[in-house]
Amino acid sequence: MAFENIKELVDEYRKVWSINYAISLMSWDRETYMPPSDASIRGEVIGIFSEMLKEEYLKLNNLVSKYQGKENLSDEEKGFIRVLNREIKFYVKVPIEIIKELNKVTTEAVVVWREAKKESNFAKFKPYLEKIVELERKIADHLGYEKNPYDALLDLYEEGFTVDDGDKVFNTLLPNLKDILQKVREKGYFPETHPLEEVSYDTKDMEKVNMEIVKLLKMPEDSFRLDVSPHPFTIRISGNDVRITTRYEGKDFKRTIYSVIHESGHATYELLIDKNLEGTPLAQGASMGLHESQSRFWENVVGRSREFIHLIYPLLTKYLDFVRKYDEEEIYKYVNTVKPSLIRVDADEVTYNFHIVLRYEIEKKLINEEIKVAELPEIWNDFMDKYLGVRPKNDSEGVLQDIHWSQGSIGYFPTYTLGNVVAGMTYSAYSKLKEDISNGNIEGIKEWLRERICKYGAIYSPKELLMRAFGKTYDPEDLLRYLREKYLKE
């Protein structure tokens, strides 16, 4: 056993682990099978469990200090202490009054945001966002940082990722993506829209397609589930119980298929983590960015490849009559339309990261008090105009579109692009990938990912893991090369 020097910590962590286990199951059930009347009780119980979690973390905080700086620890033991300290950090460093205030504000803010979005009324949401930014700034101060307060917030989601890193990534991406987008549009091979987007499907048929896709992706029947929920998500109950969901909107079938492939990517990461790490804080992805790299690798690099379309074409035509009049190449175009659009979650591979550059710049400047909340709508709309050539008609399709800020998540958005960046790095490093997809060698792909990335769980920080896997950290050049190769045949 890899944790013999910190056995006491491992034993004590068992309670945290089981509380998290129960919270995960309660959360999954809330989105899938819970009778609606139980919603507020469920919220209360999860709240009580979060309190219990905090108590346990504070107990562990006293214990973990004994092991700080201890020598001759294994990588797993060092990782355990590092991640545990990260989990505790928020409770220990941020005064309880601030946490409570943030909880209070965000609980209200989510409700207000929903109304404001519906009414396209930014003024309504503005005071809440101002308060949230103010609190997040305070939190950054309490958490501590070396150069930039935004670093402290970025670190909550992507350990060790800083504004220096972010500027490098986003400053490289922006002009290059602009160039790629322009050329894709000039070439005209990938259409902006496709007639299949308007075609309705029967949910029962679609469920069969998704079950076949999950089978094709070799998702293990005995430790995996696919269910239905309003918003697709992945949740780990344990390493032997990872669940995803999708939704059926009734038309434009690529939406449900690619949500299944995306979430299966997240699930695959969880399922490939070394089972010996179960019950420790290491049984999770290395970071949000690394997690997203797996989902986007499967969704985009694998799932939207020409080879994958060849693989799934027979099962699409088997269950979906209306697909039969399109050939494989046409389906390839359908799943790879490129169109500058207003809404992040609907964006394609080429335009997606523009949406994130915008949010990164706004968050960075907000936290550094270089811009004011009141200015956001205009900054937002100008950026969209300048880089994507589309301008929101109102704030609900602009600055109000995402829930994240209302929940107090500032620093989260960049991890979406980091996911794309690392997926690109994976594509570059994996020379046999196209061959493996062509041959339907999904197990081979999983083995590759397991050995390079997944099995380590959170033993190493994301930067260290990337260095071990690729010899470099977040390098956007690979993503750009991937996009040029796929979309420009360069």
Added chain:
Amino acid sequence: MAFENIKELVDEYRKVWSINYAISLMSWDRETYMPPSDASIRGEVIGIFSEMLKEEYLKLNNLVSKYQGKENLSDEEKGFIRVLNREIKFYVKVPIEIIKELNKVTTEAVVVWREAKKESNFAKFKPYLEKIVELERKIADHLGYEKNPYDALLDLYEEGFTVDDGDKVFNTLLPNLKDILQKVREKGYFPETHPLEEVSYDTKDMEKVNMEIVKLLKMPEDSFRLDVSPHPFTIRISGNDVRITTRYEGKDFKRTIYSVIHESGHATYELLIDKNLEGTPLAQGASMGLHESQSRFWENVVGRSREFIHLIYPLLTKYLDFVRKYDEEEIYKYVNTVKPSLIRVDADEVTYNFHIVLRYEIEKKLINEEIKVAELPEIWNDFMDKYLGVRPKNDSEGVLQDIHWSQGSIGYFPTYTLGNVVAGMTYSAYSKLKEDISNGNIEGIKEWLRERICKYGAIYSPKELLMRAFGKTYDPEDLLRYLREKYLKE
């Protein structure tokens, strides 16, 4: 709020309540949707939660003593303290070594019992049962009793129910049931078997029938679920989230229908408990017997009545082709076959209680050391022979048929008959019942049950609740009258 004098207790109980909530959900999920690989991890997490529960109870034990004997408490407050003391009792009075030993023995015994049952090998199970009986006797001593050690065990499942009560109930039932059974068989109106028992059904059709039955029983969509599991059960997550399961065996459709009606009876009890009791130990049934009275009232008294068959006949014939060639009266006979049989769980209304009398007598004598475990097979088989005229060919269809003893549940069986007894009392007291069933006035029946019994939860002990509802406690005469009326037209 009805608990203002014990606010501190109510607040502290919140943790117990939420731990139980999570355990319930994890248990439900284990039987329904959990991927099989997670079984042992799930067991471990539930074990950790049970430990947490115990810790919380011990904390509450210190607190509750402050309120003991306090005056001017409301019925709810007195009930809270009474039930909390009952929940704590086991942990406080029984030495931890005995609890641990019992857990150890029963964990093994369940496995051994399963093998012994399969092999029909009582000798294999015998040493485990001997150990369990010995431990249960010790537990009875630690729990304390006035007259009979078996009283202490009965009280765990049916508060205040004693051997004096039990002897009165079972000594009245035995000769009378014998008389009724003989006459039913002489009359010959209710057949022993029915051709429909051999007819296979399509599970999809059957699911539709069950959904319609649940609708007909007015189970509330927003706080109730019906799912599938290997063994049907009811579980309360909260008063706004009560779930039942059924199973589909592929033939003899009454089995799945009546499991749905039975479990819906349990669920209805939980759903009718006053919502203001949520979060307290009073938000549960008054006892196992009372709970079983509700399930059996719905299953047998309502569900197997001629009037109910009239009500469901249209939906049976709508979905099940093969029912169309039988008329209502024939379906009534099909769901009310009477046949002395070896297996308790397959028994009908007339013969069911014989099985319980036998188990009650055996448990009572075992705990009082009047018989030995080694003698059980013979005692068992002789009783079956004498009272039901059937003799087990082997112990797997005799003394080894039930899981209960292997789990350490001694004192539980009698509550099944108490359920029938109280269902009979309910029938007697409810003069408009047949009219309400005929009119499909299910809400009316629920209102009657709510006001008489259900809304009180566990505020009153079962005996006090019965006195309030019926002016008497466990009176078997009503059950006998019900059976004579139904089966003998007397």
